[in-house]
Amino acid sequence: MSNLNSSYRYPTPQIPSNSVNAGSSAGVCMMNTKWRDEQHPSFINFIASFLSANSFRLNFVPIAPDCIFNCGGLSVAFIFVTNWDCQNCEPIFSRVKKLKGQFANLYVVVSLPIKEQNDSFVHSYFKYGMELGKPTFVPVQDLEMGFEKIVKIAHSRGTCKRQDALSKLKAERKQSVQGMGNFLRVVTSIPGIDNHDANALNQAIGSIEAIAKASKGYILENTDLSADNAETVTKFFRDPKFYLGPKIN
Numbered sequence: 110m111s112n113l114n115s116s117y118r119y120p121t122p123q124i125p126s127n128s129v130n131a132g133s134s135a136g137v138c139m140m141n142t143k144w145r146d147e148q149h150p151s152f153i154n155f156i157a158s159f160l161s162a163n164s165f166r167l168n169f170v171p172i173a174p175d176c177i178f179n180c181g182g183l184s185v186a187f188i189f190v191t192n193w194d195c196q197n198c199e200p201i202f203s204r205v206k207k208l209k210g211q212f213a214n215l216y217v218v219v220s221l222p223i224k225e226q227n228d229s230f231v232h233s234y235f236k237y238g239m240e241l242g243k244p245t246f247v248p249v250q251d252l253e254m255g256f257e258k259i260v261k262i263a264h265s266r267g268t269c270k271r272q273d274a275l276s277k278l279k280a281e282r283k284q285s286v287q288g289m290g291n292f293l294r295v296v297t298s299i300p301g302i303d304n305h306d307a308n309a310l311n312q313a314i315g316s317i318e319a320i321a322k323a324s325k326g327y328i329l330e331n332t333d334l335s336a337d338n339a340e341t342v343t344k345f346f347r348d349p350k351f352y353l354g355p356k357i358n
Contacts, residue, residue, distance in 0.1 A: 135164040136180035136267055138260075144175040148191060152252055163260065174208055174215070176259065180267020186212040187259050190219040191252055195229040202237035205244065215244040216262055218255045292317060299345045301338050309333055310342070321346035 138160055145153055160167050165178075174186040188208065190201055209215050221227040230248065239246070247262070249255040295317055296307035313331040314320050320328075320342065328339040 134166055135264060136178055137166045137168065138263075139168050139170050139172055139177045139179070141172050141175045142169045143171070144189070145169055152191075155253060156256055159256065159260065163264075165260070174212065178259070178263030178267070180263050181269075181271035183214065183267050183270040184212075185214045185216065185263045185266050187263075188215070188217045189255060189259065190217070191255070193219060193221055193226045193230060195226060198229065198233045199237065202233065202239065205239070209244050214266065216247060216259070217244055218247045218249060218259055220250070220252055220255050221248050222250055296320070299342055301341050306332075306334055306338060 140156075157167055175189040176187050178185045178187070186208065188201075188205060193201075205215075205217055219230060221230055227248065234246065247255075247258055249258055289311075292311060293304060293307050296302055296310060297304060309332040310320050310328070314323050314328070323343070325336075325339045325343045328334055328342060329336060332339075334342070
């Protein structure tokens with residue numbers, strides 16, 4: 110997916126072309142059936158087309174937020190206020206306070222096409238004790254722009270989550286390789302033990318601590334080490350003449 114396609118006049122920022130593999134799904138949008146039924150059919154058609162063009166699947170389900178996106182293993186919830194009522198905005202903030210305790214990643218997108226609505230929103234935001242960023246409110250000028258913002262936020266959060274997971278996986282792999290290198294250095298320092306023997310001990314018995322506790326018979330039973338090498342290993346870890354490290358009880 111090279112970008113978020115839109116036939117409307119409000120362009121969305123470019124998304125890196127390598128963020129989603131060709132032919133794969135960018136994620137899933139679960140939409141509140143009640144919220145859907147309150148919208149004009151043309152807007153729902155825009156949403157369906159917009160999601161399809163950007164490789165998102167759309168499901169209609171009875172959920173508490175207006176929509177939940179699952180991208181890159183991260184769920185992001187949204188309240189989408191499409192009709193700001195200047196005379197009755199308290200229910201909106203009550204709902205926000207309720208849902209922010211249920212969803213760790215919650216955003217509130219509010220369509221404010223006219224100045225009167227924008228002024229009402231700013232006044233009400235502070236009147237009802239909202240904290241900046243808890244959750245994040247996103248004022249927009251129209252409905253299409255609002256939904257584009259929703260998809261952009263969900264996609265960006267999912268991409269960050271995916272990259273974080275990949276970074277952790279690379280770090281774990283690096284640590285594993287380094288750990289195996291240390292293991293081979295210790296075990297092959299035993300007289301007569303080569304890399305083949307060290308790998309056999311690692312696969313059949315495990316850590317250096319486990320090998321240090323293993324008997325000669327157990328080593329012979331579970332590896333292809335010779336009797337002489339198995340005896341050398343046990344002596345190395347248990348006989349002070351061979352082993353100068355911490356004493357094994």
